[in-house]
Amino acid sequence: MKLLIAIVQDEDAGELMQKLTKSGFQFTKLATTGGFLRAGNTTLIIGLEDERLKEAISCIESICKSRKQLITPPIMGGAGEVYLSYPMEVTIGGATIFVLDMEQLIKI
Amino acid sequence: MKLLIAIVQDEDAGELMQKLTKSGFQFTKLATTGGFLRAGNTTLIIGLEDERLKEAISCIESICKSRKQLITPPIMGGAGEVYLSYPMEVTIGGATIFVLDMEQLIKI
Amino acid sequence: MKLLIAIVQDEDAGELMQKLTKSGFQFTKLATTGGFLRAGNTTLIIGLEDERLKEAISCIESICKSRKQLITPPIMGGAGEVYLSYPMEVTIGGATIFVLDMEQLIKI
Numbered sequence: 001m002k003l004l005i006a007i008v009q010d011e012d013a014g015e016l017m018q019k020l021t022k023s024g025f026q027f028t029k030l031a032t033t034g035g036f037l038r039a040g041n042t043t044l045i046i047g048l049e050d051e052r053l054k055e056a057i058s059c060i061e062s063i064c065k066s067r068k069q070l071i072t073p074p075i076m077g078g079a080g081e082v083y084l085s086y087p088m089e090v091t092i093g094g095a096t097i098f099v100l101d102m103e104q105l106i107k108i
Numbered sequence: 109m110k111l112l113i114a115i116v117q118d119e120d121a122g123e124l125m126q127k128l129t130k131s132g133f134q135f136t137k138l139a140t141t142g143g144f145l146r147a148g149n150t151t152l153i154i155g156l157e158d159e160r161l162k163e164a165i166s167c168i169e170s171i172c173k174s175r176k177q178l179i180t181p182p183i184m185g186g187a188g189e190v191y192l193s194y195p196m197e198v199t200i201g202g203a204t205i206f207v208l209d210m211e212q213l214i215k216i
Numbered sequence: 217m218k219l220l221i222a223i224v225q226d227e228d229a230g231e232l233m234q235k236l237t238k239s240g241f242q243f244t245k246l247a248t249t250g251g252f253l254r255a256g257n258t259t260l261i262i263g264l265e266d267e268r269l270k271e272a273i274s275c276i277e278s279i280c281k282s283r284k285q286l287i288t289p290p291i292m293g294g295a296g297e298v299y300l301s302y303p304m305e306v307t308i309g310g311a312t313i314f315v316l317d318m319e320q321l322i323k324i
């Protein structure tokens with residue numbers, strides 16, 4: 001069996017958990033804060049059979065793949081000043097997955 | 109050596125940690141929220157010698173085994189209305205344990 | 217590859233994360249509370265190549281090694297009472313590192 005530790009962005013976590021549940025994967029969500037990835041990450045621990053490893057990784061990939069997004073930064077100005085705000089392209093998403101071999105998964 | 113990741117219900121966590129400490133197991137508590145188990149779970153990381161694996165699992169089992177409990181739901185009523193509340197049987201407890209082989213446990 | 221789960225004291229976590237980043241290690245910080253170590257711990261998950269294991273452990277050791285510190289407890293007194301507070305030597309620092317073999321580290 002395999003144990004995956006998947007670190008994903010908070011904004012992808014809800015959708016990913018829905019997809020994992022639908023696909024019959026078992027997981028637990030840990031509260032996380034970012035390290036080399038910026039703050040706002042969610043860590044999932046996923047236990048699965050060896051033969052479903054590729055499927056689990058595709059599942060995470062389909063939801064969490066990094067993509068470009070246009071954001072319009074908020075306008076900040078002092079008294080009487082006006083700043084124009086232009087849309088900016090930012091990269092969001094991405095995930096880091098640690099794959100470990102697991103000896104047993106025990107349910108009590 | 110083995111590393112156990114044990115996900116237990118919050119209401120069992122205190123008693124389990126006492127028992128693990130008394131039995132000389134070393135563990136760390138992580139803050140967790142539920143995934144496939146309902147919210148309100150605690151995750152413990154436990155490091156142990158191979159030969160104590162059965163004992164550790166029995167220890168968790170003895171505290172966390174799922175059991176029936178009678179709860180009396182709170183009465184909710186609007187103005188002038190009366191609702192009778194009957195005791196209901198619910199299942200509580202249970203645990204998921206991921207068993208991994210660990211290469212080293214280093215103390216600094 | 218190796219996966220390290222390192223449990224360090226909160227007061228060492230910031231400096232350790234800086235050093236790990238500078239040394240090119242990849243890690244994620246989990247929110248943790250103490251078990252056998254007292255409350256106030258931080259858990260880091262670090263993924264690395266086998267050949268950098270010693271270096272990673274030295275890195276943690278250099279920041280987190282336990283050491284003596286003098287603290288002066290705050291003076292507590294009731295109305296009209298005076299208590300003298302003397303510096304006390306306490307041991308701080310220390311770390312527990314779980315070393316696991318990791319099959320893959322996948323970045324999406």
Ligand code: NI
Nearest residue numbers: 001002101102
């Ligand atoms: Ni396996």
Ligand code: NI
Nearest residue numbers: 109110209210
């Ligand atoms: Ni072993």
Ligand code: NI
Nearest residue numbers: 217218317318
């Ligand atoms: Ni390896």
